[in-house]
Amino acid sequence: MVIDAVDFFYLSMPRINLDVDGSQDALLVRVRSNNDEGWGECEAAPLPSISAFFCPPSHGACLPVADAVIGARLAAPADIDAIYQATRVGSERLAQAIHVLSGIEIACWDLLGKRLQEPVWALLGQKTSYPKTAYASLLFGETPTLTLEKARHANTSGYRAAKFGWGPFGKDSGEDRDQLMAAREGLGPDALLLVDVGCIWRGPNAVEDATRRREMLVEANVHWLEEPFPHHDRVAYRNFANQCPEISVAGGESAVNEEDALALMHDANLRFLQIDAGCIGGLGPSRRLAIAANAADCQFVNHTFTSDLALVASLAPFADNGSEHLAEYPEELSELGTAIAGRSITPNTAGKIQIPDCPGIGVDVDTSNLLIYQRTVKITIDDEVLYQSPPICEDHA
C-alpha cells in the first residue's frame, strides 16, 4: 500500500504563443501503487517541475520531491496529508516543489478514491456534492459589437454567468465602458457578469486606473472584478479594497501556497478566492482554503483552464457549497485539453455542472490520444542519466 512509481508526461502543442493560456502545454502525473493508478495534472512549467522531483539533494531542507513521495504509504486520506507535509518540510527551500507536488497530490486522491471506491469529494470530508453555477470563461471581443455577440451567445446557451477578460480591456476607460455595457446588454439583466482584467493595472497609478472604472463597473452590475493588479502587489489590492468597497474583488490564482492565498484573501478583503489546485499543492490545501473562505464570508471558486481532468478535480474541494456558488467552466476546451480527458462534464439546462458520480476524481485519461503531444525529456548529470521520459502508451514501450 505504498507509492511504487510516479510518471510524468510532458505534453505540448507544437507551437506555444504568448497568450496567458495555460492549456498550450500540460504536465500529467500518473501515480501507481500495487495494481491501482491515479492521474493528476500540474498547472506548472513541465521541465522545472520534473527537475524538482528528480534533482539531486542540496541539503536537508532542499530535497527532491521524490524523497517524500516514493515509498510513502497510501491507504487513507491522512497519508496524502502526510506526503504534503513531508514535502513542505523536506523541500521547503525548493520553490518549484509545491507545483509538482500539486499534480502528484491530485493523482494520489484519484488513486485512493478508486482503491476505496469513494469519490474524492467524499474522501475530503464532505457529506454532499452539490451542482455549481457554471460560468463561461470568455475573452472580450476586439470591439464592443463582438463582445455583444459573445454575450448573447452565452446567454442563449443557457449560462447564468459569464466572465469576460483580457483582450483590449483596461487601456482606455471610454472603450472599457462600451465593452462593459455591450457585455451586460448581451447577457441580459439577470445573468452574472464577471470581469477579469488580467493584472493589467500596474505601477504607481495602478489603484487610480482601477478606481477610474468604479462607476461603470457598478452601472454594468459587475459581480466581481478579477485580478485588477499583479498578485504580488498586496498594497494595491488593499488600497483598492479600502477605496472602492462596493466592488467585489476576486483573486488568488497566482498564490504560491496556501498561506500566500490566505494572506491575500485577508489583506485584499477578497470576496472571491480563486484557487488552482494544480499549483497550490493539490486538493487537501484547496479544501482547507475553501473552509477558510467560507469562514471569512468569501466565496471559494475553482480556477482551471486546461483539461476536464483538472476541471473535475478542481470542483472536489468545495463540493458541499450550495448550487448558487459559481464554478469556472472552460467552455471551449483547447485541442490538447480535449485530448487529455475529452469533454467529461457539461452544464445542464439550468446552467449547472456536477461532479460525475464515480470513484476517484471521476475522469479517465486516454493515453492513446496523447502520444503525438508528448515531449520526451532526458537529463544527464556528469554523463549519467538522471531522468528520461517514460513511454506514454505501454504499447510504445
Next chain:
Amino acid sequence: MVIDAVDFFYLSMPRINLDVDGSQDALLVRVRSNNDEGWGECEAAPLPSISAFFCPPSHGACLPVADAVIGARLAAPADIDAIYQATRVGSERLAQAIHVLSGIEIACWDLLGKRLQEPVWALLGQKTSYPKTAYASLLFGETPTLTLEKARHANTSGYRAAKFGWGPFGKDSGEDRDQLMAAREGLGPDALLLVDVGCIWRGPNAVEDATRRREMLVEANVHWLEEPFPHHDRVAYRNFANQCPEISVAGGESAVNEEDALALMHDANLRFLQIDAGCIGGLGPSRRLAIAANAADCQFVNHTFTSDLALVASLAPFADNGSEHLAEYPEELSELGTAIAGRSITPNTAGKIQIPDCPGIGVDVDTSNLLIYQRTVKITIDDEVLYQSPPICEDHA
C-alpha cells in the same frame, strides 16, 4: 550595454548529507555584457533553477527567465529593477524563477558596479557603508559541556555575539535549559546570545512547546529566538508573538519572495528579519525589505551560509545601518564555500565586519579552484540539446 550571456556553474561536494547546510552545493552565475562580467550565487536547488532559466515557454505568464534577461539593457541601477520586474511578470507562474533570478540579479549588480566603478551598496542608494557586529554561527554541542567550550571559544575569539542552533535543542526542556545556561556562561554576561531552533516545534503543540521555554530564554538573556516554527505556519508565529511578547523572534530566511517576507514580518511581529538575497530575488528586493524593516522598528539581518561571495553581497542591502546592527558571519567556511571565493572578509578586533572597499560586490571568484566541484548537466527535449553546462575554466573549453 545589454546582457550578452548568462552562465551557470553547478558545484557540489562529492557527497551531500541531510544536514540543513546549504554550503554542500552551489549554483554560481556569471553574467556577461560587452567586456564586463559579474558574479552571483543562488541559494537554490541547482538543476530546477537552471531548468527555470532555459525551459520552453508554457504561456505568456510562464516564460523561461532567460526571456527577461538575455538582451536586457544593463547601464544603470533602474535596468536591474526592470529585469526583476519583467521576470516577476513574465515568469509569474514559474515558482522556481525567483530563485534563479536571485543569483542573476546579484551578478548584474556586480557587473554594473565594476562597469561604473562603484561599490554595489552605493548603487543601491546608500551614502555610507558602516561596519556590522558579526555574530558567529555555531551549532549547539551534543552536551552542555561542549556548548560551554564553543561559547568560550567564540568569546575569546573576539565575537560580541554568537548564535547557537540545531543539534539536540528543542526536544527536552530540562536539557534545553542546561544548554542555554552553558552558552550564556561561556559567552559571559555581555555578548549577545542568539538561538536558532530550526523550526523544530511543529503541529498542534508547537506554540505550547515554544512557550514552555520562555522563562529560560529570558533567564539566559537570549537576544533573539530564530525560526521557532516552520516558515509557513503563520498562525503559530502570530500566537507566540501575542503570548510571549518579551521574546524577540527572528525569521524570514525561507520567504519565497519580498511580499511573503513582509507579510511574515508584520503577521509575526518579527523583531529581526533575516533575508537571503540568494533566494528572495537578489539585492534590490533585499534593499526594499531593509527599508521596510527599519520603518517597522525591526532589524534587517543578512542570512548567508555558503561562500564569501554570497556573504559580502548579502551585506550590501543594509550597509547604511549602524555598526551595532548584527550580521551573520559563517565562521567556518565549508570546503566548497572556501573554494568559491576564499576568505574575503574577517572580523576586526572589535568583532566588526566591513564590506571591502572595491567596485562591484568586492569579491573575486577564482574559477580555477572550482573545476573539481563542477557537475555537468545536459538536458535534451525531443533529442535536441536544450542546455549543456559551459566549461568553468576557459582553458578547459
